[in-house]
Amino acid sequence: MRLLGYIIRRLIQMTPALIGITLFAFLLIQLIPGDPVQIMTGGRASPETIAATREKFGLDRPLHIQYLIFLRNLSRGDLGISITQRGAPITHLVGDRLGPSAFLLTYSALMAVGLAIPLAMYSAQHAEQPIDHAIRIGGMVTLSMPSFWLALLLILLFGLVLDWLPMAGWGEGFFGHLKFLFLPSLAIALYLAPMLIQSLRASLLDVMQADYIEAARAKGLSPTRVMLKHVLRNGLIPTVTILAVNVGWLIGGAVVIETVFSIPGLGRLLVQSVVYRDYPTVQGLTLVFGVLVMGINLLADVSYAIIDPRVVYE
Amino acid sequence: MSVKAQRLTLIEARKAQVVGRRLRAWPLSLKLGIFIVGVVTLAGVFAPLLTPYDPIVGDFTDTLQPPSWKHPFGTDNFGRDILSRVLYGARIDLQIGFLTTYVPLTYGLALGALAGYVGGWFDSILMRLVDIAIAFPFMVLIIVILAILGPGIVNMYIAVFSVGWSMYARLARADMLVIREQEYILAAKALGYGPLRIIFRHALPNLIGSSLVFSMADFVLNILLAATLSFFGMGVQPPAPEWGAIVSDGRDWLLQAWWISTLPGIAIIITGLGLSLIGDGLSRIIGQRDVEAR
Numbered sequence: 001m002r003l004l005g006y007i008i009r010r011l012i013q014m015t016p017a018l019i020g021i022t023l024f025a026f027l028l029i030q031l032i033p034g035d036p037v038q039i040m041t042g043g044r045a046s047p048e049t050i051a052a053t054r055e056k057f058g059l060d061r062p063l064h065i066q067y068l069i070f071l072r073n074l075s076r077g078d079l080g081i082s083i084t085q086r087g088a089p090i091t092h093l094v095g096d097r098l099g100p101s102a103f104l105l106t107y108s109a110l111m112a113v114g115l116a117i118p119l120a121m122y123s124a125q126h127a128e129q130p131i132d133h134a135i136r137i138g139g140m141v142t143l144s145m146p147s148f149w150l151a152l153l154l155i156l157l158f159g160l161v162l163d164w165l166p167m168a169g170w171g172e173g174f175f176g177h178l179k180f181l182f183l184p185s186l187a188i189a190l191y192l193a194p195m196l197i198q199s200l201r202a203s204l205l206d207v208m209q210a211d212y213i214e215a216a217r218a219k220g221l222s223p224t225r226v227m228l229k230h231v232l233r234n235g236l237i238p239t240v241t242i243l244a245v246n247v248g249w250l251i252g253g254a255v256v257i258e259t260v261f262s263i264p265g266l267g268r269l270l271v272q273s274v275v276y277r278d279y280p281t282v283q284g285l286t287l288v289f290g291v292l293v294m295g296i297n298l299l300a301d302v303s304y305a306i307i308d309p310r311v312v313y314e
Numbered sequence: 315m316s317v318k319a320q321r322l323t324l325i326e327a328r329k330a331q332v333v334g335r336r337l338r339a340w341p342l343s344l345k346l347g348i349f350i351v352g353v354v355t356l357a358g359v360f361a362p363l364l365t366p367y368d369p370i371v372g373d374f375t376d377t378l379q380p381p382s383w384k385h386p387f388g389t390d391n392f393g394r395d396i397l398s399r400v401l402y403g404a405r406i407d408l409q410i411g412f413l414t415t416y417v418p419l420t421y422g423l424a425l426g427a428l429a430g431y432v433g434g435w436f437d438s439i440l441m442r443l444v445d446i447a448i449a450f451p452f453m454v455l456i457i458v459i460l461a462i463l464g465p466g467i468v469n470m471y472i473a474v475f476s477v478g479w480s481m482y483a484r485l486a487r488a489d490m491l492v493i494r495e496q497e498y499i500l501a502a503k504a505l506g507y508g509p510l511r512i513i514f515r516h517a518l519p520n521l522i523g524s525s526l527v528f529s530m531a532d533f534v535l536n537i538l539l540a541a542t543l544s545f546f547g548m549g550v551q552p553p554a555p556e557w558g559a560i561v562s563d564g565r566d567w568l569l570q571a572w573w574i575s576t577l578p579g580i581a582i583i584i585t586g587l588g589l590s591l592i593g594d595g596l597s598r599i600i601g602q603r604d605v606e607a608r
Contacts, residue, residue, distance in 0.1 A: 020446035031462050136594070137587075144586020146538050148545045149561050149579035156568045156576075252453030256542055270454065271546060274461040282461050289454045 006305055007298075014294055021290035025283050026070050030063070032279060079284035084276045090284035093269065100170045101265035103177050104184060104254055109243060111189035116196035117236075121227060123197065124204035124235075139194030147187055147253050151260040154183045168262040184261045188253045192246065199242045204235040237307055244300030248293050344595025350588030354581075358404030367395035369402040369555045378571045388573035390563055396574060399555035400581050406556045407585065410467070411537040414474040415529050422482025423518070423525055429483065430490025431513050440483060447480035456539065457548065465548040470540065481532070482525050489521035523600045530593025534586040541582055557582050 037054050045053075054060055061069070073080070079090035123132045159167035171180030207213060208231055216226045243250075255267030262268065266285060273281040357364065367373075367385075372393035379389040387396035429437040447455070456473045463469040493499060494517070502512045541558025543549030550556035552563075557578040564574025 016442050017445040017449050020442060021449055024446060028458065028462060137591075140587050140590035140594070141583060144534055144538070144583045144590060146541050146545070146558060146561070146579055146582050148542055148558070149575070149582070152561065152565065152568065152575050153579070156572060160569050248448070248451035251451040255451070255453055255457070259546070270457060274457055274548070277461075279461070282458055286450070286454070286458050289451055290449045293451060294449050 003302070003305060007302055010298055010301055014298065018291070018294065021287060021294075022071060022074065023067070025287045025290070026067050028283050028286060029279060074287075079287065080280040082273075082278055082281045084273070084278045084281070090281050093281065094266065094284065094288050097264060097266045097269050100177075100181075100263050101254060101258070101267065103170070104181055104188070104258065104263060104265060105250060107178075107181050108185035108188035108192065108254070109250065111185050112192040112196055113239070113243070115189060115193040116200055116239075117232070119193070120197045120200035120204060121232065123201045124208065124231075125227065127201075127205060135197065139197055142190045143194045145191060147191055147256045148260050150190065151184070151187045151257055154187055155261075158183060170263050170265075181263070184257045184263060187257050188250065191253060192250060195246055195249075196239060196242060200235060200239055203238045204231055207231050207235045210234075237304070240300055240304055240307070244297050247296045247300075251289060251293065341595040341598045343591040344599070347588045347591030347593075347595060350584060351592065354404050354585050354588065355408060357401050358408055361398070361401040361405065365395065365398040365401055367398040369394065369399045370553050378567065380571070381573055387577045388571065390560075390571070390574045391567060396560065396577055399560050400557065400578050403555040403557045403560065403578065403581065404585075406550060406554060407537050407540065407582070410470075410540045410550075410556075411533050411585075413471065414478060414536040414540070415533045418475055418478035419482050419525060419529055419532075422479030423486045423522065424514075425479065426483035426486030427490050427513050427518060427521060430487035431494055431509060431517065437487070441487070444480045444484050447477050448484075452477065452535075453539065453542070456543070457546075460543065460548045465551065467550050470543060470549045474536065474539070478532075478536070481528065485525050485528060486521055489524060490517060493517050493520055523596075527593055527597045527600060530589050530596065533589045537582060537585060537589075 037050050037059055059066065077091050079094070082088050082090050082093055119135055123135045126132050155167045158165045165183055166180050167183070169180055171177050213226060213230055216230045217223075221230075251267070254265065255270060257263070258265040258267035259271045266288065270282065270285045270289075272278075273285065361369075372389070372395075374393050376385075376389055377391055377393040379385050379393075381388045385395050385397065387400060389395055390399075425440055429440045450458075455477055456470075459473040459476065460469055463472060490513075499512060499516060502516050507516075537557075540549055541556065541561070544556045544558040545562040547562070550559055552559060560578040561575045564571060564576075567574055
């Protein structure tokens with residue numbers, strides 16, 4: 001019950017930002033030079049369509065009424081109509097593209113965590129020793145790599161030269177996705193992992209100094225056992241938050257990677273819509289991305305509260 | 315030499331000694347980082363002296379040449395020397411990175427510090443704005459703003475300037491909430507100093523540290539952002555030799571001419587590594603100072 005109260009409290013806290021996101025997306029279209037109806041209908045629409053669109057979005061009405069109509073359409077799941085995709089509803093486009101993006105994000109996050117845990121443990125155990133510095137500097141290098149560049153390099157090496165892995169698309173079926181999205185996920189994971197390592201290393205070092213670890217050692221447990229069962233368990237908790245904090249970063253990376261690897265996800269749709277000046281789709285995607293980030297953050301907060309119940313009582 | 319002059323030289327010598335010791339106490343990463351960024355900066359500044367080739371106009375009799383003594387980084391499909399383009403690119407990328415980091419830093423810091431100090435409606439409004447800016451993935455927000463404004467370097471500046479301040483405002487505000495309660499601020503208040511003087515003369519020097527450390531990481535990210543946008547054709551427009559744009563030039567020649575896309579990427583990594591090392595060193599110095607203060 002307390003947890004439910006916590007969730008509701010967090011939702012109320014998020015409301016202003018949510019309203020802000022819709023307001024930003026709404027005003028976006030207003031900022032485009034020219035007549036928004038012409039832009040929304042793609043400029044070649046018949047007078048009837050133009051009139052219908054004007055009517056539907058109430059573009060002859062005052063701005064605040066237009067915003068309310070926009071919100072009303074939104075609550076019905078109506079994000080408007082795409083210009084380029086033969087007038088497809090944007091909600092459908094987003095629905096179609098959500099799968100590849102979600103798969104890619106999960107895949108790369110798991111890969112990053114899988115890379116980060118052993119390296120962070122090793123770093124923490126050998127803090128301030130050469131191997132720790134090497135891991136840190138290695139992290140600085142991968143963080144400085146442009147992701148589009150890394151993606152091209154992976155395509156060149158594993159796709160063109162060695163011909164081991166596919167270079168574009170996302171494949172058929174679960175295992176097809178695993179295969180096709182391996183390189184794209186690796187490209188994202190390589191630049192997410194250093195951030196995870198940094199925070200995980202710090203939290204592991206903190207835990208290693210706690211009294212209960214001293215107690216575990218005094219009990220005569222082997223160092224490996226102490227590290228795995230006591231230190232890692234407690235040190236991992238903040239990783240959930242770190243992942244959530246970086247989700248915007250992760251999505252930004254996915255936008256680039258999806259485009260380079262031609263993965264039919266939300267990010268590629270965004271870049272394509274920008275290139276083709278499909279403003280309604282850009283507007284819809286802005287909303288989707290904003291809500292996605294907030295939703296994932298809420299999810300992380302809640303799971304954090306489940307792992308560590310002290311949060312709820314604050 | 316009079317006694318006074320002698321004492322002055324003694325003081326000067328002592329000062330030099332202290333500065334020398336401080337310099338030696340600098341972490342290795344800081345020195346290394348400054349060296350790397352220094353070399354990249356000089357390479358950009360002296361690009362015309364370092365290379366005989368024009369970065370924009372190519373030689374059509376010399377296209378797609380692999381790396382050689384004549385062209386250490388090879389040439390592209392227009393016969394342009396890639397090394398020259400990378401060297402001139404240092405000017406563009408460092409300038410964009412610097413401006414898109416430190417211009418938003420100044421007003422982000424000022425706004426955040428002010429909000430943390432005065433609180434009230436100003437604080438609430440500013441923090442709601444920050445919440446909205448942070449709710450979007452940064453890359454998505456910049457791309458969307460560029461979609462509305464249109465591509466190009468000026469619009470890229472406008473986009474980053476209108477969003478990039480939010481993290482600094484958040485950092486400065488959080489620090490200010492702590493500093494506000496410190497005794498020296500109370501003392502400044504008791505002396506009758508106005509809020510602006512207290513914020514900018516007394517609090518700011520103490521909260522600038524975390525922003526400076528963060529700014530090095532931000533600098534790297536902003537260079538990557540500019541390169542990414544140019545790669546997609548939304549940022550710096552061809553034929554300007556921006557690093558990301560050069561990588562993009564080589565996209566269609568990956569197998570025939572790998573050097574066009576790969577080598578400019580290494581320039582980005584080296585610059586990023588240098589900046590990250592400076593950030594690492596700075597955070598060590600500032601962390602140390604905090605420990606000493608306790």
